Amino acid sequence: MLKIGILGLGTVGSGVVKILEKNEENIKNKVGAKLKIEKILVNNLNKKRELNFAQGILTNDAAEIIDNPEIDIVVELIGGEYPAYDYIIKAIENGKNIVTANKLVIAKHGKVIFKKADENNVQVCYEGSVAGGLPIIRPLQNSLAANKIKKIYGILNGTTNYILTDMSKKNKEFADSLAQAQKFGFAEADPASDIEGADAAYKITILSLLAFERFVDVNSVYVEGITNIASEDIKLAAEMGYIIKLLAIAKNSDQGLDIRVHPAFVPQDHPLAMINGTYNCVYLHGDAVGQVMSTARGAGQMPTGSAVVSDIMQVSKDINFNQREVQRIDKFLDSQVVDINEIENSFYLRLEVYDQPGVMAHIAKIFGDNNVSLASVLQKQKDNPIVPLVFITHQVKEKDLNKSLKAIESLKDVVKINNIIRVENNI
Ligand SMILES: NC(=O)C1=CN([C@@H]2O[C@H](COP(=O)(O)OP(=O)(O)OC[C@H]3O[C@@H](n4cnc5c(N)ncnc54)[C@H](OP(=O)(O)O)[C@@H]3O)[C@@H](O)[C@H]2O)C=CC1
Numbered sequence: 001m002l003k004i005g006i007l008g009l010g011t012v013g014s015g016v017v018k019i020l021e022k023n024e025e026n027i028k029n030k031v032g033a034k035l036k037i038e039k040i041l042v043n044n045l046n047k048k049r050e051l052n053f054a055q056g057i058l059t060n061d062a063a064e065i066i067d068n069p070e071i072d073i074v075v076e077l078i079g080g081e082y083p084a085y086d087y088i089i090k091a092i093e094n095g096k097n098i099v100t101a102n103k104l105v106i107a108k109h110g111k112v113i114f115k116k117a118d119e120n121n122v123q124v125c126y127e128g129s130v131a132g133g134l135p136i137i138r139p140l141q142n143s144l145a146a147n148k149i150k151k152i153y154g155i156l157n158g159t160t161n162y163i164l165t166d167m168s169k170k171n172k173e174f175a176d177s178l179a180q181a182q183k184f185g186f187a188e189a190d191p192a193s194d195i196e197g198a199d200a201a202y203k204i205t206i207l208s209l210l211a212f213e214r215f216v217d218v219n220s221v222y223v224e225g226i227t228n229i230a231s232e233d234i235k236l237a238a239e240m241g242y243i244i245k246l247l248a249i250a251k252n253s254d255q256g257l258d259i260r261v262h263p264a265f266v267p268q269d270h271p272l273a274m275i276n277g278t279y280n281c282v283y284l285h286g287d288a289v290g291q292v293m294s295t296a297r298g299a300g301q302m303p304t305g306s307a308v309v310s311d312i313m314q315v316s317k318d319i320n321f322n323q324r325e326v327q328r329i330d331k332f333l334d335s336q337v338v339d340i341n342e343i344e345n346s347f348y349l350r351l352e353v354y355d356q357p358g359v360m361a362h363i364a365k366i367f368g369d370n371n372v373s374l375a376s377v378l379q380k381q382k383d384n385p386i387v388p389l390v391f392i393t394h395q396v397k398e399k400d401l402n403k404s405l406k407a408i409e410s411l412k413d414v415v416k417i418n419n420i421i422r423v424e425n426n427i
């Protein structure tokens with residue numbers, strides 16, 4: 001019998017307990033040992049819970065798990081940076097194997113945690129940390145290991161994909177869709193991490209670690225969230241043949257790593273445009289295998305529970321059969337991240353201008369002076385002295401676009417620049 005201590009009994013922790021109970025027999029057969037939940041750490045012992053436990057299982061003292069010599073595997077599901085990180089380190093030092101779904105901790109502290117795990121001869125598994133129920137950590141470590149991976153495009157945040165899908169398909173307002181995602185338990189305890197892009201940045205940092213064998217400083221990832229996306233942008237994107245998605249992108253080249261998270265126009269006929277709701281997707285290119293695309297629900301109790309329990313089972317099997325999967329992280333290098341200003345993209349620009357002669361000529365001249373060429377222009381007629389003007393540019397370096405936008409903003413016939421969104425035509 002192997003004994004498990006779980007830190008956290010929220011959305012994911014409850015899912016893990018349910019799966020371990022529901023599939024108990026099947027899990028025992030696959031692992032070759034019975035798995036027993038010894039203790040569960042919660043914050044508030046008096047909280048009303050959907051699951052019932054025997055006396056003494058729930059505790060609010062972390063030491064009863066991380067310092068407990070009976071426990072073989074510590075499953076960290078409390079989230080956030082601290083005390084989660086401290087608990088993981090202490091548990092490793094105490095010889096526990098770790099399973100976690102905490103992308104923040106793995107993205108920020110993976111290097112230290114993996115080193116510590118190696119020194120203590122234990123494993124750290126984190127399949128649930130990226131894209132919930134979508135298998136991608138183990139495939140990158142194993143099934144795709146023969147490949148050199150050049151680029152990854154991901155829809156890695158369930159909350160924002162849910163919001164964008166709702167806004168585009170059901171004409172819902174941002175705040176209503178976010179509230180729904182929070183109610184379902186997809187959103188982080190602090191949903192700013194979802195809607196402002198940090199959650200996806202942690203996830204693409206973890207994928208880059210495995211795909212490119214590079215440690216990335218998560219603070220060097222360029223991040224923009226979806227809080228500026230208006231329903232007007234979603235409608236205009238559709239008119240122009242695109243869907244707006246929050247993309248997490250990592251491309252490796254001799255110049256360094258182009259790694260970023262931002263909303264993007266995705267062509268309507270691209271498979272990524274068809275990933276809706278809480279579904280996540282990873283779309284990558286391996287030199288041997290070619291394109292690989294996988295999709296599954298990226299957030300929520302049972303999909304994430306599925307990934308976490310699979311990790312628990314893998315670690316249990318390894319303990320049971322006395323083996324340990326080794327990650328050769330000692331060979332991983334630190335990454336050079338390419339400055340966003342040097343990256344070329346096509347852009348969607350939505351402006352409001354005074355409807356008067358010459359405005360187009362003034363804007364076109366500034367674009368021309370800064371090497372910005374236009375792929376399409378959409379001028380909306382309104383019975384109003386102020387009209388929207390929409391452009392899609394050809395590929396241009398961000399720094400050149402920004403120079404021209406600064407000049408355009410100061411034109412007196414331009415009211416304001418409403419939005420700028422990157423257009424990913426070459427995924
Ligand atoms: N929700 C999702 O869909 C997904 C979440 N994840 C990740 O999984 C992890 C857990 O997320 P989720 O289940 O949503 O989080 P929740 O907020 O739903 O649950 C957190 C749990 O941890 C407990 N807890 C929080 N802080 C402490 C503390 N300082 N000491 C003791 N217990 C504490 C809470 O106790 P109490 O119940 O008493 O309040 C609660 O049981 C996070 O890292 C998250 O990013 C990953 C993929 C998907």
Ligand SMILES: N[C@@H](CC=O)C(=O)O
Nearest residue numbers: 157158159186188299
């Ligand atoms: N808040 C996250 C949960 C899973 O990682 C998301 O919405 O994707």
